[in-house]
Amino acid sequence: MIKVYFAGSIRGGRQDAALYGEMIAFLKARDCQVLTEHVGLESLQPEGEGTMTEEEIFARDMAWLAESELVVAECTTPSHGVGYELARARDMGKPVHIFYDLRRGRLSAMLAGDNQFILHPYTDRSELLEALGRLASKE
Amino acid sequence: MIKVYFAGSIRGGRQDAALYGEMIAFLKARDCQVLTEHVGLESLQPEGEGTMTEEEIFARDMAWLAESELVVAECTTPSHGVGYELARARDMGKPVHIFYDLRRGRLSAMLAGDNQFILHPYTDRSELLEALGRLASKE
Numbered sequence: 001m002i003k004v005y006f007a008g009s010i011r012g013g014r015q016d017a018a019l020y021g022e023m024i025a026f027l028k029a030r031d032c033q034v035l036t037e038h039v040g041l042e043s044l045q046p047e048g049e050g051t052m053t054e055e056e057i058f059a060r061d062m063a064w065l066a067e068s069e070l071v072v073a074e075c076t077t078p079s080h081g082v083g084y085e086l087a088r089a090r091d092m093g094k095p096v097h098i099f100y101d102l103r104r105g106r107l108s109a110m111l112a113g114d115n116q117f118i119l120h121p122y123t124d125r126s127e128l129l130e131a132l133g134r135l136a137s138k139e
Numbered sequence: 140m141i142k143v144y145f146a147g148s149i150r151g152g153r154q155d156a157a158l159y160g161e162m163i164a165f166l167k168a169r170d171c172q173v174l175t176e177h178v179g180l181e182s183l184q185p186e187g188e189g190t191m192t193e194e195e196i197f198a199r200d201m202a203w204l205a206e207s208e209l210v211v212a213e214c215t216t217p218s219h220g221v222g223y224e225l226a227r228a229r230d231m232g233k234p235v236h237i238f239y240d241l242r243r244g245r246l247s248a249m250l251a252g253d254n255q256f257i258l259h260p261y262t263d264r265s266e267l268l269e270a271l272g273r274l275a276s277k278e
Contacts, residue, residue, distance in 0.1 A: 011245050012217035046245060058252025078151035080214055081247035083222025091230050106150050106185060108220035113197025 004032045005068035005094075007086065008039045011046045012079030018042055020074055023099075023132060027072065030136035035064040065089055072135070075111060076101040083108065090116045097135055099128060143171045144207035144233075146225065147178045150185045151218030157181055159213055162238075162271060166211065169275035174203040204228055211274070214250060215240040222247065229255045236274055238267060 004027055008020040021040030028034055038044055049057055065071070071089045073082055075098050089096050099120045100107050111117055120135075122128040143166055147159040160179030167173055177183055188196055204210070210228045212221055214237050228235050238259045239246050250256055259274075261267040 009217070011247050049248075054248045054252035055254070056252070057248040061249065075219055078148070078217040078219055079247065080217055080219075080222035080225075081249035083219035083224075084226040084247065084249040084253075085222075086219075087223040087226030088230075091227075108150050108218065108223065109188075109193045109196040110200065110220035110223040113193035113195075114223075115194070 001031055001033050003067060003069045004034045005065050005071045005085070005089070006034050006036045006039055007071065007073035007082045009077040009079035009082060010039065010044065011081065013077050014042075014044070014046060016074060016077050017044065019076075023072070023074060023128075026129060026132055027136055030133070032070075032136055035068055036061070061085070062088070065094070066092060068094060070094070070135075071096045072099070072132075073097070074099050075107060076104050078108075083110065086111065086117065090114070099131070101128075140170055140172050142206060142208045143173045144204050144210045144224070144228070145173050145175045145178055146210065146212035146221045148216040148218035148221060149178065149183065150220065152216050153181075153183070153185060155213060155216050156183065158215075162211070162213060162267075165268060165271055166275055169272065171209075171275055174207055175200070200224070201227070204233070205231060207233060209233070209274075210235045211238070211271075212236070213238050214246060215243050217247075222249065225250065225256065229253070238270070240267075 006024055024034045024037055024040040071094050073086055086096055097118045098111055102121045102123050120131045145163055163173045163176055163179040210233050225235055236257045237250055241260045241262050259270045
């Protein structure tokens with residue numbers, strides 16, 4: 001069972017929370033352990049995790065990132081935290097897979113131009129899930 | 140003359156372009172050389188820099204980041220690229236100063252919880268410029 005760090009926007013905006021949840025459920029159904037499962041909860045709001053300090057959230061997420069064997073990010077909604085996590089994952093030598101919806105804007109040049117990242121642009125849900133399925137079955 | 144890498148959202152959204160421009164002009168008037176001056180141009184749109192490939196933009200920005208002595212970021216508008224740049228700057232050992240408008244949302248826990256970063260929350264323009272002035276005069 002492979003350990004996955006799933007990265008998606010929280011304080012950057014929760015408009016894609018249901019999509020993150022669907023991707024996480026899809027990975028779990030294919031024998032992946034998703035460490036950051038809370039990212040896909042529609043009940044998690046930008047002001048969520050109110051019982052933890054910023055330092056506690058940061059320390060927990062960095063420990064999960066270090067523990068993970070694979071990083072999967074949905075990067076359609078801009079997020080400082082996701083950009084930060086992907087750069088740290090890269091510098092830890094983790095494989096990083098970035099999904100983004102071509103219909104809803106353009107990926108940052110810092111992510112699109114860094115050849116350490118594996119990009120998965122998609123134009124509809126079936127294309128997204130197909131690419132995610134290939135990734136999960138390969139691992 | 141200190142070399143500054145100024146980070147602000149481009150593809151994440153240009154709503155703060157004028158603010159970035161004002162901060163960059165302020166730093167330049169205080170003997171800073173701002174390597175990423177284009178970030179403050181209101182004419183630079185999310186689809187801008189169309190004559191360069193993603194890899195060329197990435198390589199140029201990473202060279203500027205490595206060359207810089209100080210990183211100043213305005214983090215009110217979420218941006219994957221800015222989050223990425225700050226993590227890379229941190230891992231390069233650069234001093235990173237993050238400005239954000241408390242009235243317009245909450246900073247990512249990845250930035251707020253990382254004690255390598257120096258945070259400058261502000262609630263109005265004068266508070267922002269005062270903090271930026273202290274920073275520029277200290278360097």
